[in-house]
Structures are given as C-alpha cells and as structure tokens.
Amino acid sequence: MSKKVSEEKYKKTLTYRLKQWLDGEDLFTGTVEMKPQEPYKVDQAVSEQRHEEKKRLLEQIYDIEHNPEMRIFNKIYRLFAFLFCIFLVLMLLTAVSNLPTVGSADRPVNNEVAKRYIENGLQETGAVNIVTGMILDYRAFDTLGESHVLFVATCTVLILLREDKKKKAEQNQNNDRLYEPKNDVILQTVAKILVPPIVIFGIYVILCGHLGPGGGFSGGAIIGAGLILYQNAFGFHKTERFFTAKTYKVLSFSALACYALSKCYSFYTGANHLESGIPLGTPGAILSSGLIFVLNICVGIVVAGTMYTFYVMFRKGGY
C-alpha cells in the first residue's frame, strides 16, 4: 500500500492507523482484552466434601422442612426483628421531634464557644480556615487520638493480611491477579498524564489546609488515590522501586513521632502557662499559623501511606 516503505513498517505508522480508524476498524484488538481465564480448577474431593457438609448442615441443623421448631423460630425471629427496628426508629424520631429546630440561630449550640472560635480564631491560631484551626490547635488532643486510630487499624490489617512466607501453593490459591491484563495501554497512557497533577494537587491541599478548605486528611487521601492509580497502571514491580514496606514504616513512624513531640511541647507549655515560642506569622501566608502547618504535613503523610497500605494489603498481602 505504500510506495516508499515496506508492508510491515507501513502497518506500524500513524497514517495507517488513522486510515483504519476512519474506516471504522478496531485498532486495539488483540492487545487490550483480558486474557481468557483458565477454568477454575477445584479439587474434586474438597468440593464434594464441602457440598456434603452444606447439605448436612441444612438437613440436620437448619432443617426447615421437618423441624417445626425451626420454622416457628424463623417466623418469630423475623417478626421480632421487624418490630425491634420499628421501635428503635420511632423512639429516635420522638427524640428528634423535640430537639431545637435545624438551621435556626438561637439554638443552645451557638453559644460563647463558637463565638470565640469565629471572632478570635484568626488571631489566636493564625489559620484562616477556622475548622482547621479548631481541630489542630484548640482541640488538638482529639486529632492526636484520631491519627493513632488510623495507625492501629493499619496494624490490625497488617496482622491479618500480610503474608510473610512465600508459599507457592497458597499464593496461587488466594491470588486472582494472574488473570488480569498487564500493561494496559489506555490505563498507562492516562496514568502518565494524570498521576503528577493528582499528586501535586494533593500536596497543594495539604499545604494550604489552613488557608482554605482542605487539610491533612483530604490531601492525604488524594495522594493515596494517586499512588493507587499508579500501582494499578504500572504493576507492583515498578511501584516497589519507591514504596516498600520499609518506606511505610519510616514515614509513618517519623510523622507520628513528629506529631507527638510537637504536641507534647505545645501542651506542656500551655498547661504550665508558659509562652510557646512558635511565631504565628501573617495570616494568609503559607508559612503561618505556627505548628498547624507542620501538623498538616504529618497527618497528610500518615493518611497517604495508610490508604496505599490498605489497598496493597487487600490486593497482594505484601508491598
């Protein structure tokens, strides 16, 4: 079809592809579909035994046809369950109907506490975003506890799902990643374009947490999402180049330790009525609001690492 170039070379050029697309042919056949799975091989003896057990369970223990007790129990259980739910909802609705009206300005909630946060929040904490100032300065102890909730949940997921012994048979049974397409062209192209802006946006949200909506938690979730997209597109091998188990341990320990130590200093000076020496800066600048800037970064790092760890533990059981 081409006068200057050979047939095979022509088939790889862009003009041939454009011509194919204009003619209405599918360009990606053979490269993008999922590979056909091998039929799910199940050990015959094991599956027969499971079937046997289930049948025995239904007949002897849950025996609904022949066991009149079980039938009555089922009916009564359903009736009582329904009544219980209705009772709970009615009781809560009774409570709600006597509460102060939503949206009115003279509720007990709008008292001197909220007044001081709004009127003096900017001067006392240095944060333009009053909510960030509240959770990281006025009520910082709650946020300290909350970061540790995230940390301890990650530890329990690590206990349950992290696989340290590489037993081949176990891996193949639990692992359904063998049938997924690798190096998908569409996903990799899109990921190459999207992941850098996602990570930069996440960093922006973390750093400007005290200037606008955002903060450590939202920014960390965005960066975590970016990492998950990268892993999905490029596979575990490429992601292990920069994010291993050691990375996660070092990052989470240093972030939580930094948080605990700075809060230790802040609480100690506060309780002993000493002046904390940290300058608050000018409101509206990035390097302002004292410790809130540092704490946002710590929290962001912890949340990003946690999101990625959850994802990786559920997929593979290792980094």
Place this chain on the structure above:
Amino acid sequence: MEFVQNFPFFSIILSLFAGPLCSILNGKWAKRVNLAVITIILAMSSAVLAFTLRTGDSYVYMMGHFPAPWGNEIRVGMLEALMAVFFCLIMLLCMIGGVLEREREIESTKQNLYYIMVNLLLSSLLALIYTNDLFTAYVFVEINTISACGLIMIRQNGRTFEAAIRYMIMSLLGSGMLLLGICFLYDLTGHLLMSNIKEQVAILNASGQYHMPLLITVGLISVGIAIKSALFPFHAWLPDAYGYSTLSSAAILSSLVSKGYIFLLVKIFYRVIGFDIVRDSKIINVLFVFGVIGMIMGSISAIKESNIRRMIAYSSVAQIGYIYMGFGFGTELGMIASLYHIISHAATKSLLFVAASGITDASGDSTDFFDLTGAGYRNKLAGIAFTVGALSMVGFPLFTGFISKLLFAQAAVDSYHKLLPALIALAVSTILNTVYFMKTVIRIYTPEKREVLAKKQYQVITMKDQKWKSAALVCFIAINLFFGLYSEPVVGLLERGLKIFA
C-alpha cells in the same frame, strides 16, 4: 504548678509515642520497650497518687493554651490516680506472666505488632481514666476497641477470628449508640466538656425543657456502654475470645478492657449528667435487672463447661453482672461496692488465667477438664495460685472477693426496694460459683491414677522452670492477700475520691 502534675499527661503521650516506636523495632526490642514503658508509667502514676493524697483535692490540667470550654483538658483526682496505678500494675503482671506463650504462639514477624496493640491499649485506658471531655472519650474508646480486637486475633486460628468479628460487631453497635448519644447531648447543651455539660443539664432539668430527648440520651449512652462492656445479653463473644487467644491477651482483656468502659460510665453518670437525674430516670433499674440475670446465667453456663479457660471466661460474665447490679442500687454505697469490685475482679481474674495456664502446662497443654487431674501436685505454685483465686471468687474471708461481696450486701440493705432480689441473687450466685470453682480445685488436687500417669508422661514444673510466670503468680497472690486484709484504706480512698469526682 508542680512538676508531678504533668505526669498524667506524660504517661498518655509516652504510651501513644511507644506505639509507632514499636513498629520499627523487631520483636525482642519491642518487648523490652513495652515493659519499660509500663514500668515508667506505673512509677509516674504512683507519684501522682501520692500527690493527690497529699493535697486531697482534684486538679485540672489544660491540654493546650486555651482553658475549657474552648480547649481540651484532663482532670486528675484520687480516684483516677488509684485506677491508673492499679491498671498499670495489673497490665505489667499480665505481660510478664504471658511471655512464654507469646513467643510460642505468635508468628515471629508479627511479634512487634502485638506490642503496638498493648501500648495503644494502655494509652487509651489512661486517657479514658483522666479525660474531662466527651468527644476525646469517644475517640479513645475507638482506639480501645480496635486494639482489643488486635489482641484477640493475634493468634490467627478459626475460633479467634470468629470471636474477633463477633466482638467487633457488638462493639460497633455500642459505639454507634454512644456517638449518637454524645451528638444529642451536644445539641441540647452546646458543650463538649463534662463540667460544662453538667451545669447545662441541671438548668434544663430544672426548667423541664427537652425532657424527653434528655431521657432518651441517657438511655442511649448507658445501653451503648453496657453493650461494649459485655453485659448479659451482649456477651456472646466473650467465651471464645478469652478462651482461645494467647494468655496475656486473655488476662488483659478480662481484667482491664471492660473495666475501662465501666469507669467511663461512672464518669458520665457523675460528671456529665449528675447522679440524681440518672436515678430519677429508670435506666438504672434496667441495668439492675440485666446485671442480676447475668450473674445467674453466667454461672450456669460456667458449670456446663468442660474447658477450663472457657469456664473462667463465663465466670467473667457473672462478675460484670455483679458490677451492674451495684450500679443498679442507685446509692453511693452501691457505687463504692462496684468500684471496689472492679479492682478486686481485675486482680483475681488475671490471677486465675495465669494460674490456669500453669496448670495446663503441667498437663500436656490440654485444657480439657479430665486431663487436669492431679495437676496441683505437678505444678505446685500454679495449684496454690488457682486455689487462692477460686477462694477469692467464691467469697472466702481473708481474700478480696469476700470484701466485695460484703460491700454489695451492705449496699443492698441500704436500698429498700431492691433488697430482696439482690440478696437472693448474691446467695444463688455464690452457691453456683462454689460449684464450678471448687469442682476444679478438687480435681486438680486429686492424685491421678498411676497407669494413666505412666501412659501420658506429664511434665513436672517447678518455680525455677518458668521464672517470669512464677514471679507474676507470686505478685498476684500478694496483691490478692493485700486487698483482702487491708481493704479499709482502699475503701476509704474510694469514698473520698467519689465525693470529689463530681
């Protein structure tokens, strides 16, 4: 402000910091860090207790640069300091007593994760004891729940997973109700600090405004915490969790975890809502009824058990029923009896678990009842310790269980309407306790037939074989005897602490 007054805050931050620290260490170093942290916190809490006894009053410690109600604060008094000292002591002894089992039963790569859980559990217990803010209490209740779940399932066999998921389901039901109650309370009063809420609730009660939501809020919070601390109908996870997890987990869970929630409930009754309002709402009658039923049903289930650890677990159900019965009286004597029973039960139950593990070690690691015949002669110290624990549970004079039963009986006499059911329940449950505990004690001291011994070849264990566990057992026995013989100062301390608690 003296330096000692900083110690409660230091203890919370130290245990919170030790959690992530153990995540980068390996198993051996994590164990050493953990034991060091618990010892340091024990020393600091004793100093705080001495300080509060000297001043005789409680003080408020600002967490941050802003006073209440704009910032967080913690409040330290005699009662809190006593609880902190006691919890640290029991946790230290449980961790020491279970060292061998941990090395055997937990995978070597996951050992440090266990110590992270223990550190964070300690920090959440301390925070629940000291906090003066309702939302902080909720966050640390969640840390408590998740780390207790981690403690249960570290052993990774089928039963512990099922126990862990039942525990999580029940606990999350309770947490949801607790959080909803806190939201209601915030809506009605506008504050989150406990002392401020109490003023507002008193005003609301006097004016009669928002009467119905306040009642429902008290109900939600009480039922939520009752679900989390395994009151009678919500105890399905207890036997499997205590019976099949590793030894130090079972000891810590049974003695400390439920007690943290019960202490939070006492705090909410006294410092958030005010005891008079709680007494006028009929919620304590509901707690009383469930407590009494739990006392009897727990003991009946324990009699039917043939696995020694599950039997001790069911006995825990009965003892939590005792504590809620004490709440249900609605008098100050009832509260003091419950608080004393928290201390007594924590000391005795962990002793029973460690002694039971010593007995099963001498019977070829089998927990079945019939294999334990004659174990008291094979492992003398564990036999003596188990006997001490059993006698204390039954209520034999000289041990701490007797004092707590005496206090309960006194509180029952004081409240007129609940006198008869309470005394009947006490008597019946004492008889039932005797049945299953004495049955076990007699069994471990019956000499085994010679031909069975020759066939099974059980190992004889002396004190030198298991140094750490023997040390823990001796300390436990000493604590039990101390509380049994010198209980007067402790009860006096509880009384004074409760007066300034509100």
Place this chain on the structure above:
Amino acid sequence: MNLANLFNNYEEAVAMILFGIGFSNLLLQKNLIKKIIGLNIMDTAVYLFLALKGYIEGRKAPIVVNGVQSVEAYINPIPSGLVLTGIVVSVSVTALMLSLTIRLYRRYHTLDLDEISTRLKKEGL
C-alpha cells in the same frame, strides 16, 4: 410526639431513619458483607446528624474572607471538626472488618456467621 416540629426537623428525622436501617442491618443480617454495609450506613447517618448541628440558614462556611470575623457571617465550626474525626474512625473500622471477613472466607468459604459458628462447634480449634 410533636409532629409539627418533626416536619421542621425533617433532615434530622431522615438521619434517624437511616440510623435505624443501618443498626438493624448490622445486628440482624446473616451475611457478613451486608453487616459491614449496615455499619457504614449507620455511621454515615450519625455524621449527617452531627453535621446538621452546625447549620445556620443564610450563613457561609467558616473560612475567613475579606477579614469579616463577626459571628453573624459564619456557621458553627465545631460540628464540622467532629465529623472529620468521625469519618476517619469509620474508615478504619471498615478496613478492619473487611480484612477479618477476607480471612474468615479463606478459611471457611462462607460468609454466613451462623454457619461458621456451627462448623466451629464441630471441629474444635
């Protein structure tokens, strides 16, 4: 029950109905995944309820713009902070429950909690 006020507070009423649905799912469903979904519905309902506490009609989000710092201009910031904490807690417990479900399924090949307990009674440890 004050029906007029109930229709005024209809957002809170919706939150309570959702709470009831989530609570009953968590308690009464047999399938583990459905229980976890019920847990999430229940937690979300509580956060909806809490976030409504701060709403005041006609005022803006509590981020200081143009130096305006009077109380009349912004809604109450406290409930927003509390909901932030709550969401993190909800994510953590959901991850924990899901990993427990995965381990249970790998071991017993069923998602029914009653079936697992029955099988456990037979097999011992």
